[in-house]
Each structure stands twice: as structure tokens, then as C-alpha cells.
Amino acid sequence: MCLIEENDRVNSVNNSSRYVIGIDIGGTNTKFGIVNSEGVIMVQGSMSTTGYPVFGDYVEQVCLELEKMIGKCGLEGHIQAVGIGAPNANFHEGTIESAPNLEWKGVVPLAKTFSVRLGLPVRVSNDANAAALGEMLYGTARGMGNFIVLTLGTGVGGGVVANGKLVSGHDGLAGELGHVIIDNSPDARVCGCGRAGCLEAYCSASGIARTADMMLAYTDTPSLLRNIEAPLSAEDIFLAAEQDDKIAKDIFEYTGNILGKALANFIAILNPEAIIIFGGVSKAGGYLLEPVRRAIDDNVLPILKGKTQLLVSTLKDSDAAILGASAIAW
């Protein structure tokens, strides 16, 4: 099933304007939309990512949906390019490489397949890098030349912008901020990447749920969280914190302290103007951000103290993925 929603402004389509398509490939759903040069999503839709074991079948289905959209808006011949955000995407090669959360194994020729099918130039980036470009073009980072976007969701991803350009690295694989090892001790948490001690194992949604399990198991402190069936979500913990639940607040304190120490290190390396937090976990607001800020201040190199703003993305969640993907296309 495909859902297509039109923006109120779809009627104001101007055929002399420039448009691109943004596609965000998630492990569960694929979102897509047509975006104009002001960053307005004219029309958007979504479909399931799963259920297409053959990659070509998936591409065909996405393209059919896109063509329907383009036709509906009367934009045939006016789309300039396509940007795709996907996990484990290689910016330089235009491929997805061994993404653990997708059905297609090995190296998938993402850009090439879409480009041939649609007859349009296609650029590809990992979802966190796309988020960084989206923030720079349309969001909190407008006008900034040096910043970091950290996506806190199912995983922890990163996008680094320096000198006004996305840092994609030599192989298009830069920005793996969730896979910086922050605990080298023998009891570091195992991460989904197969190693141990990664930031993601502590600060992703599932990392936070693990912290919750640990705190609930090792103390007798009463908590609203004891009444909720596992796995706990970041939202469950946020709602409990709103009720002044000590364990819930301790969970964010613990997570924020770890995250802030990691960010202090990123600041030493990159001296960014801002670090922009994006994704589901960022909804915890001050419960998470205050300990993060404290840990940055307590741990950052003195000459860099107070130089980096900690911000939360202002892009609407439902729009951000498509805007980010579209930003790659411009």
C-alpha cells in the first residue's frame, strides 16, 4: 500500500521552479516526496521497504509511485535530480554496502539502478549525512559552515559539515559517530556492528532501553517503568520522567553523561559551531540535553568551552527524512 499526501501548496506548483525528488530508505518504510528549491515538500508518499527480496522489484515499485506523483502534480519534465538517503550508503559509489537492516545483501547499485529507470541524475548518501545536508539547506544549520548532526534513533548516526561541505571521507563512509568506541573496558556493551563499547550501544533507543533494564534490575527503587512491558521505549522513559520518576531521570542522566563526553571529543577534533540532535531520542528534551550539556562543559578542552551550541533539529519529523534526502540532490 502506498500513501500519498499533498501539501496545501501543491496547487501553487510553478513550472518555472526547480524540483527534486527525495527518497528515504528506512529498514521498515520508504518515504519519498517532491521538494521545491525553497524546501517545501509539494507532495509525499510512503511504502513498505520490506517484502521485496529482489532489489529490482523494489526499485520498480518506488518508481511507479514516483511517476504517479509526478503526473498528479503536472511536473513531467521538471524534476532535476533525485537524492536518496539510505543506511550504509556510499556517497562516492552510489551504493548500499552490507546494510544489516535491509533485505538486499552485499553491494547494491542504488544510484545506477534508479538513474537508469528514471532517466535522472541520482545522488546517494547515508541517512545521517542526508540529515546534515537537510539541516544545512532547510533547518537549524542554515548559514553554518561547521557543524555536526547526530541522529539518535534505532541507531546513532552522524553527519559532519566542515568548511560548508559534507565530510564524506575518502570512501564516502565518514560520519560513523555512533561507532566511535567510548568504552574499552572488558564489560563494554556489545554493539550491533559486532564490536563492543560503541556510542550507539548506549545512546540509541535500544541502548537506552538496555540502560533502563540494567537500572531496574540493579536497584529496588520504585519506578513507573516497572509496570511497563519490555522493551521500554525512549518515550516510555520520557513520560515517566515527566512524572518525576527517579529511575527514568537517572536513565537520561546516565545516557546524557556518556553522550556529552563523546561530544566533547568530537568538539576537540572538529570545533563545530553547533551539534544538532535529531531523531526519536531527542524528544526527551531537557531530561537528556541538560546532562549532555553538563558533560560537555565538564569534559571539553578549556579553550573550546562554550564554543559549540547544542541544538535540537527543528525540522518536522515526518518531513526531515525526505528533505534530507532531497538535499543530496541539489
Next chain:
Amino acid sequence: MCLIEENDRVNSVNNSSRYVIGIDIGGTNTKFGIVNSEGVIMVQGSMSTTGYPVFGDYVEQVCLELEKMIGKCGLEGHIQAVGIGAPNANFHEGTIESAPNLEWKGVVPLAKTFSVRLGLPVRVSNDANAAALGEMLYGTARGMGNFIVLTLGTGVGGGVVANGKLVSGHDGLAGELGHVIIDNSPDARVCGCGRAGCLEAYCSASGIARTADMMLAYTDTPSLLRNIEAPLSAEDIFLAAEQDDKIAKDIFEYTGNILGKALANFIAILNPEAIIIFGGVSKAGGYLLEPVRRAIDDNVLPILKGKTQLLVSTLKDSDAAILGASAIAW
């Protein structure tokens, strides 16, 4: 006292060529030279950095030496710009900010003072960033767009190049790779910056000497190092390792393991083509580099494995500081 050495090629000075001055301000000595556009140091000199409590007196002395040099080479009117590498230098502001190893306290208007005195444009960068530019223009990183230079000496410094440009950060303070905290435990080593657990506290020359003291104190293993008066230098330890001294080799193993783990994290963030090791400690060669390589391979994110070369700078030690500083000027 000032020492001036002429390059054999000084006679081939061609007045249609382009020349810049490179000045490297170290805690002990200041080195300077005239460099042509091919990266040849036409003439170079050095003088003491200490003994000038008034900053203006120091600048005057350096400029007198430079004018002597320029006159000697017949290059009056042919110098295009000046590049200065200095500790705690701010690339954007052209200042030195609270450098612990220099006599001038607070914010020193480095670029402005030299520029007014010499009537030339002056660019400033910290010494490790200068080293990165030097490697890109004249050294091991020629043709590379994404790499890291790590200077291992009295301190540990860093220079990051991404998309072919130096990453100087929002405030010109990026690249503080020696002040990434790699040990958060309560028994982490205190660092010169006032915090604890910085990479510099383990991998600088003095950090390695501290490791040596620790290993000699906590074991009874016989070692050539027991006959050498403290503080041990990286060279002492290298020479002992060459005699198959177990403790000496263990010191480099310990240091290399810590360094490699830190580099694996830098690789996750920046996906560089190469990491270039520069400075006195890099003279330990394979004794240090083999454990570094092993620790990178054991700790790097699987998709990034084998993507980054570990190289040692090929610039001559005596030339590198001046070439690096001159690279800022171009």
C-alpha cells in the same frame, strides 16, 4: 644568536618565481625560512623563542633576521606572504591564545603585529595544522583530499584535511586530536591541559616516558632502561628496543595499542585515505607502528577496515616546520 643556512640552490633564485616566508614558533626555538613555490627552502635560520618577555621585542628580532635573509638572497619585493605555525594559534583570528609553553600570556595578535611590521599578508595556524598543509603541498599527502596528520612530539597535535581543505573549525581551533579523552576511568593520567585521560598523556614523548617509569616500577624484568637516568626519551627506548629489550618493546606495544584505538575512532568519524605520523616519537618506526596498525585493525568499524593507510611523514625534520608554516601562506 641566529643561525642562517643557505640552500645550495639559493644561487638559482629566480626573481620571476614566487616566494613566501615560513615561521615556526616553538616553545624553545623559532625557525624561519624563505620557500619557493616548488617547496624548496632557499635559506633558513633559527633563533631562541625565550628571553623576550615583551612580544613586540620578539617580533622585532624575528623581522630583523628575516630582512637580513631577504637582502642576502636579493629578494626584496618578491616575498608574497608569511605563514606562521605556533602553538594554540587561532587560524581565523590570527592570534595565539593562552599558549602554556610560551612567555606571552593571554591573546597575542600574532598575524597583525607581523603584518604591520613587514607590510605583508600574514596567515597563522597551529603547528599541527601547518604540518597537515605542509604534507599536502610538499609531502606524503600530495594529491590526497582526506587525511589526518598526527604530530607526536612534546605534545600530540593534529591536522585534519577533508574535501581537500584544512578543517579549522568554527573558531579556528579544530584538530586537537591530542586532547581527545581516551580514558574516562578514575585512574586516568593527568594531562598538561588540566584534564585527565587525554591521548597526549599517553602518546607524547613525556607520556611514553611515564609509561616507561610505570613499567620499570611495577616489574622486576631486567632492562637496559634501568641504567639510564630519568626522564627517558623516546629515542632511549627505541635504542633499547633495537637491543631486543623486552620492557622497551612493551612500552611501544602499550603506546601503540592506545594510539591505534584512538585512530580507529578518528577513522570512523572522518574516513581518511591516510593517517600520517609526524614528529620525534614517529622515529620509533615499526616498534610503534606495528602495534598501532594491529590496534586499528582490531578496533575499526568493519566497513572501514583496510581503507586507511598508516604512513610516516617523509619531510625532513629540520625542514618540515618551516615548510608547514610556509604552506599556510600560499
